[in-house]
Amino acid sequence: MRGKSSAISILTAGFLAGCNTHQSTLAPFGADAADIRHLFIMMLVGAVLIAGGVALLMRHAVRAPEGSIDHRKGMRIVLWLGGIIPTVVLLGLLAYSLPYMKPRPASPADLTIAVDGEQFWWRVAYAPPGRPPILSANEIRIPTGRTVAFRLSGGDVVHSFWIPGLAGKMDMIPGRINSLVVRADKPGRYRGQCAEFCGLSHALMAFDVIAMPPAAFDAWLAEQARPARPGDAAGARLFAENGCGGCHGIAGVNAPSRIGPDLTHFGSRRTLAAGILPMTEANVAAFIRHPEKTKPGVRMPSFPQLSDDEAIALARYLQGLK
Amino acid sequence: MKRWLKGAHRLRVTLWTLIVPPTTWAVHFLFSYLWVAISCERIGRWALFPTAFAIGTVVALIVILASGVIAWQQSRTPGDPPPHNEGTDIDRLRFLAYSTMLLAGLSFVAVIFTAMPVLMLGDCR
Numbered sequence: 001m002r003g004k005s006s007a008i009s010i011l012t013a014g015f016l017a018g019c020n021t022h023q024s025t026l027a028p029f030g031a032d033a034a035d036i037r038h039l040f041i042m043m044l045v046g047a048v049l050i051a052g053g054v055a056l057l058m059r060h061a062v063r064a065p066e067g068s069i070d071h072r073k074g075m076r077i078v079l080w081l082g083g084i085i086p087t088v089v090l091l092g093l094l095a096y097s098l099p100y101m102k103p104r105p106a107s108p109a110d111l112t113i114a115v116d117g118e119q120f121w122w123r124v125a126y127a128p129p130g131r132p133p134i135l136s137a138n139e140i141r142i143p144t145g146r147t148v149a150f151r152l153s154g155g156d157v158v159h160s161f162w163i164p165g166l167a168g169k170m171d172m173i174p175g176r177i178n179s180l181v182v183r184a185d186k187p188g189r190y191r192g193q194c195a196e197f198c199g200l201s202h203a204l205m206a207f208d209v210i211a212m213p214p215a216a217f218d219a220w221l222a223e224q225a226r227p228a229r230p231g232d233a234a235g236a237r238l239f240a241e242n243g244c245g246g247c248h249g250i251a252g253v254n255a256p257s258r259i260g261p262d263l264t265h266f267g268s269r270r271t272l273a274a275g276i277l278p279m280t281e282a283n284v285a286a287f288i289r290h291p292e293k294t295k296p297g298v299r300m301p302s303f304p305q306l307s308d309d310e311a312i313a314l315a316r317y318l319q320g321l322k
Numbered sequence: 323m324k325r326w327l328k329g330a331h332r333l334r335v336t337l338w339t340l341i342v343p344p345t346t347w348a349v350h351f352l353f354s355y356l357w358v359a360i361s362c363e364r365i366g367r368w369a370l371f372p373t374a375f376a377i378g379t380v381v382a383l384i385v386i387l388a389s390g391v392i393a394w395q396q397s398r399t400p401g402d403p404p405p406h407n408e409g410t411d412i413d414r415l416r417f418l419a420y421s422t423m424l425l426a427g428l429s430f431v432a433v434i435f436t437a438m439p440v441l442m443l444g445d446c447r
């Protein structure tokens with residue numbers, strides 16, 4: 001009974017995964033993921049046809065009386081069905097799928113986005129051609145209809161950058177830059193995930209991807225290029241007193257830092273802690289005091305000495321950085 | 323062609339000639355990787371002399387084909403009817419020749435499968 005119900009739940013999980021539209025290659029919003037889905041369906045249909053054919057042949061072979069074909073004929077069947085036809089089918093599949101595997105061409109006029117995988121967050125730097133880079137973290141926005149070139153690297157260990165609805169995955173290797181050129185076609189809010197085991201909180205290392213119409217994207221990027229406009233003075237003081245700025249850069253307030261996520265426009269992000277929690281004041285306050293409760297092995301120290309009010313003041317200050 | 327095939331009989335298949343097709347495949351495989359790595363490193367794009375690569379592939383295919391044809395000839399050396407599993411010289415020859423022929427078939431296909439991505443992808447990323 002138990003075996004049966006777990007088999008059913010495994011099967012339904014597979015089918016329910018089909019309803020996922022924000023993190024699935026089967027629901028693509030980019031050109032490359034659409035290609036991957038197309039290839040997958042082709043292979044699936046081909047595999048089902050071949051498996052069906054083999055099953056029919058097997059049925060036939062089991063039922064046929066012994067001696068109904070002679071040795072010569074048997075060997076010929078082995079040669080054709082076991083050698084020649086599979087080779088030709090594989091050759092055809094290879095020739096058909098290779099053009100899809102060709103990397104998308106990039107032009108120097110394309111927006112470049114450098115993304116580094118860190119335990120357990122993402123450093124993001126938008127580099128529009130001819131303008132200084134714009135630092136961000138844990139959320140990536142891209143324009144639709146234009147090619148975008150990601151330059152992927154790792155800061156500590158190997159991570160893997162994967163936005164299933166946009167393109168295939170690509171490793172992020174310390175000391176090496178891998179290039180991934182993509183094109184989003186459908187605006188919307190999607191999700192990416194680290195796809196290479198990188199430590200305790202590997203599963204908690206995700207990010208939101210927001211594909212925007214080009215004009216809206218350009219306006220957003222221009223806004224991001226501005227320094228922060230800090231409000232809440234109490235929060236700003238706490239931020240400085242507790243040394244948060246040693247790890248977190250806020251443009252216009254303190255120097256950039258590579259140790260923790262850039263917080264210049266933290267308040268405009270949709271999620272907290274690399275795609276893990278909704279961006280609410282309570283979540284931010286709780287995360288600041290005990291980040292390890294959300295993410296085991298996190299590289300940010302906890303601040304249990306902060307009172308509830310102080311944590312809330314910090315959260316309010318950071319969320320005010322739009 | 324006829325005469326050439328007759329001459330092939332004199333090149334006796336041995337355990338050494340058996341490894342010719344897979345060795346050619348291995349060398350071609352290594353050569354493909356090196357070619358791409360060196361081209362990408364030195365000039366930043368694929369490739370230095372793509373035609374030379376194609377010619378190298380054709381040479382590898384010819385070597386494999388030739389050893390396959392020779393082996394095919396010798397696997398059909400006339401004599402007693404099958405099965406050919408005695409410890410005699412002629413059975414040994416037929417066995418080695420047949421194995422060489424199968425290996426040649428496999429290596430031929432493998433070389434094509436290796437060369438296709440190199441020629442069709444043509445990208446260093």
Ligand SMILES: [Cu+2]
Nearest residue numbers: 194196198202
């Ligand atoms: Cu990871």
